[in-house]
Amino acid sequence: MMVNVVSVKPHEKYMGVYIVELEDGSVRLATKNLVPGHRVYGERLFHWEGVEYREWNAYRSKLCAALWNGLEELPVKEGNRVLYLGAATGTTASHVSDIVGSKGRVYGVEFAPRVMREFVLVAEIRKNLYPILGDARKPHEYRHIVEAVDGIYADVAQPEQASLVADNANFFLKDGGWLLLAIKARSIDVTKEPSEVYKREINTLRERGFEIVDVVHLEPYDKDHAMVYARFHRRK
Numbered sequence: 001m002m003v004n005v006v007s008v009k010p011h012e013k014y015m016g017v018y019i020v021e022l023e024d025g026s027v028r029l030a031t032k033n034l035v036p037g038h039r040v041y042g043e044r045l046f047h048w049e050g051v052e053y054r055e056w057n058a059y060r061s062k063l064c065a066a067l068w069n070g071l072e073e074l075p076v077k078e079g080n081r082v083l084y085l086g087a088a089t090g091t092t093a094s095h096v097s098d099i100v101g102s103k104g105r106v107y108g109v110e111f112a113p114r115v116m117r118e119f120v121l122v123a124e125i126r127k128n129l130y131p132i133l134g135d136a137r138k139p140h141e142y143r144h145i146v147e148a149v150d151g152i153y154a155d156v157a158q159p160e161q162a163s164l165v166a167d168n169a170n171f172f173l174k175d176g177g178w179l180l181l182a183i184k185a186r187s188i189d190v191t192k193e194p195s196e197v198y199k200r201e202i203n204t205l206r207e208r209g210f211e212i213v214d215v216v217h218l219e220p221y222d223k224d225h226a227m228v229y230a231r232f233h234r235r236k
């Protein structure tokens with residue numbers, strides 16, 4: 001169904017993100033399509049003043065949900081080098097790819113070959129995506145491929161995500177670099193309340209050199225997750 005666009009404005013708080021107002025009165029978030037004419041996950045394409053935007057679906061992307069829920073800042077910037085752990089088929093990674101633009105790079109690590117095949121197809125079209133078939137628990141195995149990065153985005157739904165992320169940070173993350181970590185609390189420990197799991201994971205991050213900037217819960221878009229935003233300080 002075609003819905004007409006009434007306006008597209010840059011988001012006041014999140015650079016690289018756009019607010020699209022539609023004729024039916026609804027408001028959507030979107031990113032500027034790096035590869036006009038191409039969709040990644042069936043998202044709507046919006047056209048405004050000669051530019052194409054891709055709808056960013058908060059029910060499909062935890063980063064978008066975190067923005068709707070008021071994340072303190074979007075640390076992903078144009079030109080950034082990003083290490084993305086748990087790239088899956090590239091839904092969120094494609095929006096990160098839009099934001100970092102043609103001067104940026106997104107290294108996407110994914111260990112499921114079937115999923116990776118789809119991500120590779122996305123990366124063939126988006127030249128700033130670098131797919132890596134690998135296990136995020138073993139950063140030494142891809143250290144020869146990944147350069148120093150400005151940020152790490154992690155959404156691997158694994159137990160002990162924080163320590164896995166810290167291991168990757170030690171290899172690749174610049175001093176002062178950012179971390180966005182989607183904590184899937186219930187997959188870490190089904191017997192504990194999410195808040196307890198967040199606390200433990202956040203403690204691990206602190207012990208490993210991260211300063212927590214913000215934690216945003218993702219309801220109603222995603223009931224089981226929170227997004228942690230942190231900064232990394234390398235130990236001298």
Ligand code: SAM
Pocket residue numbers: 060061062085086087088089090091092093109110111112115134135136137155156157158
């Ligand atoms: N971030 C994606 C998005 O928003 O489009 C969704 C990621 S999905 C929740 C988690 C992904 O992490 C799955 O595709 C899974 O195969 C992958 N994964 C889990 N453990 C991993 C590991 N140790 N190394 C690499 N990938 C892993």
